[in-house]
Amino acid sequence: MNEIVDGMNEEEFQTVFTEEQFNKILQMIEEKTLSLENAILLLKRIGYCKVLLDWRxxxxxxxxLRGRFEKMIDDEEEKNEEKNxxxxxxxxxxxxxLNYRFSSELISMCVPCLLKxxxxxxxxxxxxxxxxxxxxxxxxxxxxxMEQKLYLNEIKEIIQYHQEYHNLTRLAYQTAWRFLVSRLWADNSLEEAIVIELRFAREAIKELEELSKCVDWKxxxxxxxxxxxxIGRWLYDISNFFLLFRSWNEELVGLVCSIVQVLRASRCNYGEICFECIRSISKAAINRCVNVEGFLKCAAVDAVFxxxxxxxxxxxxxFHGFRFxxxxxxxxxxxxxxxxEEVKRKEMKRMVFEKLEEEGYEDTIISFFETVEHFKRNYAHFFLKNISDYHWCQTRNLVPNPELANFCVI
Incomplete structure (x- = not known):
């Protein structure tokens, strides 16, 4: 059965593993036509594929079956000497x-158990x-x-121990970071631990470089x-990190440099990796984690263009290229x-202007005129409003529609 699960694509996966199917598994357990042990092995394999590949x-x-498992966890947790x-x-x-919504009570049981x-x-x-x-x-x-007392000391110990002794697999190390970075959505007090104590940017750079060496990008x-x-999972987490962390940090310039290297390597054959790279860089630009000088130093402007x-x-x-x-x-x-600082800003603006003018940025933007309405319909909530400083396109009478100037704001 594991081989069948491993051989499925995402559409087949979603078609097969429905509420009805999980209820059928429970029925088989109760009728003893499927042992609980074998059911758990199957469910763990389904869950492993789901989370690893980010399927829904x-x-x-x-x-x-969910209710049955919750009761079993609760019953087992209440046992003392006889606990299995x-x-x-x-x-x-x-x-x-297998879940996408969680009970706070069950989280308080499961998280310490699995961190152990x-x-x-x-x-x-x-x-x-x-x-x-x-x-x-x-x-x-x-x-x-979730409260920090449930996880913080343990996850820091796991990450720090690996940084010194390298005891985790690459996937395990990445997932430890995903667990911690995900907590930033609800608890921005974790920034110091993530950025300063555990050095997220340094570790992400190292992992991207080492993993890239294992891939024949051609x-x-x-x-x-x-x-x-x-690599895709790291880039997804870096994107979320850039979205949630808004302070400038020198190590983040190095992280953008690593992402640019992956972007250039992946652009021909790995569309999803390329997308994650550009999304990460655009988040860094929109949320000002990296200054413009840093983007020029890393050749991010060239790579995205x-x-x-x-x-x-x-x-x-x-969309994310234009957001960048x-x-x-x-x-x-x-x-x-x-x-x-104002003199430096004007000089930087001139440098970016000349670079993009030389590369044909205006012509590229105009070529997207027919798709502007599509972007407005599907992504309007992301686009900037009332932009006044897009003289580059305005003074050359190149923009037949003012809305297109949203793409020409240099």
Missing amino acids: IYGFNSSL ESLLIDLCECYLF VALKKEENEVSQKEVEMALLALSNIECFF RKEEDGRIEVII ERIQQPTLGDKIA FMGVSRKLKEKKKEEM
Whole structure:
């Protein structure tokens, strides 16, 4: 059955694993035509594929099986000497893997249970796989507030121990970071621990570089390799980090440089990786984590512009590419109170203007005129309003519609 699950594509996965299917699994358990042990093995495999590949299934959340598992976790947690730790771990992993909404009470039981597993420091293959499964299940708890006492000391210890002794698999290490970065949505007090204590940017740079060495970017058939999947997961988390962290930090320039390298390597054969790169860079520009000088130093302006000129450009990449230029232009428009800083801003604006003019930025923007209405309909809530500083296009009478000037704000 595991082979069947592994061989499914996303559409097949969503079609098969419905509420009805999970209820049928419960019925088989109750009728003893499927042992609980085998059911757990199957459910963990389903959950592993779902979370690793970021697929969506909603049937478990509304199924009777979910209620049964919640009761079993609660019953097992209340036991003392007779508690079956192995069963409790399996139940908690299934619950976290397959859900998309969580009970606070169950979270308070599952998180400490699985962090205890993840704190194992043995480097043998069996132990590493157990740790990986526990952390991957925990990484599925996104955008959910939980008290720091449930997790902070333990997840910091897991990350710091790996930084010194390298005991985790690459996937386990990435999922440990996803679990922590996800907490920023509800608790921005974690910024110091993530940025200063644990050095998120430094670690992300190192992981992107090491993983990229394992990929032959010229071969499209490697798209399903675990290294490619992990790179995509890192980029997704970096994008969220840029969205939530708004203070300038020198290490973030180095992180953008690493993303640019992956972008250039992936642009021909790896569309999803390319998209995640451009989304990350655009978030950094919109939320001002990196200054314009940093983007020029990393050649991010060149790399994004090169990508939006490619004939295989899709809506998602086009949208985030234009958002990147909006973020840069907004930064360049900000007047500085100090005279020297204002002089520096004007010089930086001139440099960006000349670079894009030389590369044909105006012609590229105009070529997108027919798609502006499409972007407005689908992404209007993201676009800037009342932009006054787009003289570059206005003074040349190149924009037949004022709305298009939203793309020409340099």
